[in-house]
Amino acid sequence: MAHGPPEEHQQANDSRTVRERSAEEGPSPYVPAGKRVAELTIKAVVIGLALNVVMLTANMYLGMRSGMTISASIPAAVISMGLFYGLRRIGVGGTILENNIVQTMTSAGEALAAGVIFTIAGVTFLDQPIDVVNTAVVAALGGLLGILFMIPMRRYLIVKRHEELPYPEGTACADVLEAGSRGDEGVKLISVGFLVSFVYMWLANGMAAFRTTLETAFTAGETEGFAIGGDFTPALVGVGYIIGPRIAGYVFGGGLIAWMMLIPLLITGGFVPESAADAALMAQANAVWDAYIRYVGAGAMIVGGFYAIVSMRGTIVDALGTAVAEIRGSGSAAKGERKRTQRDLPMKIVVIGAVLIALALVAVPQVQVGLLGGFIAVIAAFLFVAVSAYLVGVVGSSSNPVSGMAVATILIAALALRSAGVTDPVVVLMTASVVAIAAAVAGDTSQDLKTGYLLGATPRNQQIAQVIGIALSALFAGWVLYFFHQAYGIGSDTIPAPQAGMMALISEGVLTGTAQWGMILIGAVFAFVLILMDVPVLPFAVGIYLPITLATPIFLGGLLRAGIDRYVARRDDKDGTLAEHATSRGRIVAAGLITGEAIMGIVIGTFYIAGIGNSDGAPFPLGLDAGTQTILGVVALVALVGLFTASVLRNAPDTAAGNATDR
Structure with a gap:
């Protein structure tokens, strides 16, 4: 990994000696606001653009094949550090903030890919061809909306709610970049997590040596269909550790409500889709979740989303007020007084850009909305x-x-368009595409801005990098989608594109009056009750919407965090340095776990694209039977937890004072 230049390293050391700031400003960044370090440079942009196209292509294929994409930020950060390290050997250096620009641009491709393959690819299920120009225009407009709408929310979500919202991948990416720049024990810790995760996922997905997904369904008394399980991958456990037990518990609680309450009630009541009526109990549970419970989660997310907007009304009003002031010219002086780490793109650009995009959505014929x-x-x-x-x-x-937000949009849009006499589901799908892409890009943008906030980056530079990355991604997205459709056929066994098929089905279903409005109402009522109880709505809604196999490993990571924290608390000294040390080590190891799995995902994706792999997706399967794979999966999970715990607690008493950080 790359090591920062001496002056940058000294700046970082100096910044860590000043850790007391107001709650409003949060922790001191790695690069102090008063220091200027190379950031949005030509070499950073060129490397970022190259990796952007690679990650866009890989994620579009992986997403249509498996239904999930991989986070690109951390792999891009690791790759860029390696590239800058090689460039330094020939006299061309790279700073930590240039690395941050690279990962910011690269992750834009991954985020846009998710929105495109989950929605626009659905036109093929409606017997429509892939239109390259249409895809590029919709992707660009949706992506730019995601960036612009996120800008006025940055200070509220990233800065003011720093402690409440950990942004796990953003925090992990900052840890990776810091460790690579410092070249101290953090590099060793990340390497441990990376190697464990890399080998773990190679054995699981590369050789099918064991199963990461362990699940079961059972009957209790006369009630059938209780289901529990988890896809115990290192990245999900690492995410759970970073977000902590409280938030992980909310997500898992939503999963339990779905899989241990609602699904058993529906199965026992005979609401099993006809296609799964004779299937095994676990398959019935999955079918009920797909046909009904997703709508419950979508209804809860709709109410939770509106409530989130109401809760942020002060921030939104302030942002709009700032925009009006800047447009009138009265905000220029205030802008000049802002610290480097607080400078966003001008709000007048946000407002004018959003208006122009709104006009383009209506006026540009390729958008079709x-x-x-x-x-x-x-x-x-x-x-x-x-x-x-x-x-x-x-x-x-x-x-x-993202697919849940697209479902919610399809439900709202299709209902409104149907009342206006629209009967073409493609119009509904294109409307949802803009929203899904905007939501995916906004999520990625916020993670990147969290990384930049912790590192001391300039938000405006990151936002410019995101815009450049989105423009390139949109330009290539249509061609990549068209290529894969011509090569494999979207909806085929090779790239089934499950989300895209679901979106097309729902679009038609709402227009024809067959959508599950009752389930949506149940989710909305459930969210309203949670609001009355002052319980966070959106984490619960996510738990309901996601498969239980995702909620459980996240909860395991949260429990692991709680267990380690409690163990350390019993041995801690009076000033808490040991607990702080363990928290820092754990976060860095978790970052390594996320990195290793993400990069192995790229490796496996390369084999897929090369045509190497069996029907189960393993390029080099060992041929083990299902029972053996399950037993070995349990052993591997226990070993993963043991290695993680040992890495966090190893040498803690001796190194606590020297390695603690402030986040």
């Missing part, structure tokens, strides 16, 4: 950008339910 669709897209994008930016701060980008 019309006046009503454009109005719905802008309003829904603003809502779900706020929801997405908040949610990724709670549960991380890996669990950001």
Whole structure:
């Protein structure tokens, strides 16, 4: 990994001696606000653009094949550190903030890919061809909306709610970049987490040596369909550790309500889809979740999203007031007084840009949404950008339910468009595409801004980097989607594109009157009750919407954090340095776990693209039977938890004072 230049390293050391700041400003950044370090440079932009296209292509394929994409920020940070290290050997250095620009631009491709493959790819299920120009225009407009709408929320979500919203991938990425720049024990800790995760996922997904997904369904008395399980991958456990037991518990609580209450009631009551009526109990539970429970989660997210907007009304009003002042010219002086680490793109650009995009959604024929669709897209994008930016701060980008927000948009848009006489589901799908892309990009933008906030980056430079990255991603997205459709056929066994198929089905279903409005109402009522009880709505809603296999490993990571914290608390000295040390070590090791799995995802994706892999997705399967894979999966999980705990607690009494950090 790359080591920062001496002057940058000294600045970082100096910044760590000044750790007392107001609650308003949060912790001192790695690079102090008063220092200027190379950031948005030509070499950073060129490297970022190159990695952007690579991650866009890889994630579009992986997402359509498996239904999930991989977070690009940390892999991009690691790769860029390696590239800058190589450049330094020939006399061309790279700073930690240049590395941050690279990962910011790269992750834009990953985020836009998720929105495109979850929605625009659905036109193929409606017997429509992939239109390269249409895809590029919709992707660009949706992506830019995501960036612009996130800007006025940055200070509220990233700065003012720093302690409440950990943004796990953003925090982990900052730890990776800091450790690589310092070159101290942090590099060793990240390497341990990386190697453990990399080997773990290679054995699981590369050789099918064991199963990461352990799940079961059972009957209790006369009630059938209780289901529990987890996809125990290192990254999800690492995310759970970073967000902590409280938030992880909310997500898991929503999962329990779905899989241990609602699904058993529906199965016992005979509400099993006909296609799964004779299947095993676990398959029935999955079918009920897919047909009904997702709508419950979507209804809860709609109410939770509106409530989040109401809760942020002061911030929104302040942001709009600032925009008006800057447009009138009265805010220029205040702008000049802001610290480097507090400077965003001018609010007048945000307002004017949003207005121009709204007009383009209506006026550009390739978008195909019309006046009503454009109005719905802008309003829904603003809502779900706020929801997405908040949610990724709670549960991380890996669990950001972009498809759930797209479902909610489809339900709202289709109902409104149907009342206006629209019968074409493609119009509904394009409207949802703008929102899904905006939400995905906003979630990614907020994680990147969290990384920059912790490192001491200039928000405006990161936002410019995001805009450049989105422009390139949008330009290539249509061609990549068209290529994969011509090569494999979207909806085929090779790239089934499950989310895209679901979006197309729902679009038609709402227009024909077959959507599950009753389940949506149940979710909305449930969210309203949680609001009355002053319980966080969105983490619960995410838990309901996501498969229980994602909520459980996140909860395991939270429990691991709680157990380690309690153990350390019993041995801690009076000033708490040992607890702080353990927290720092654990976060860095967790960052390594997320990094290792993400990069292994790229490796496996490369094999897929090369045509190497069996029907289960393992390029080099060992041929073990299912029972053996399950037993070995339990052993591997126990070993993962043991290695993680040992890495966090090892040498804690001797090194506590020297390695503690402030976050």
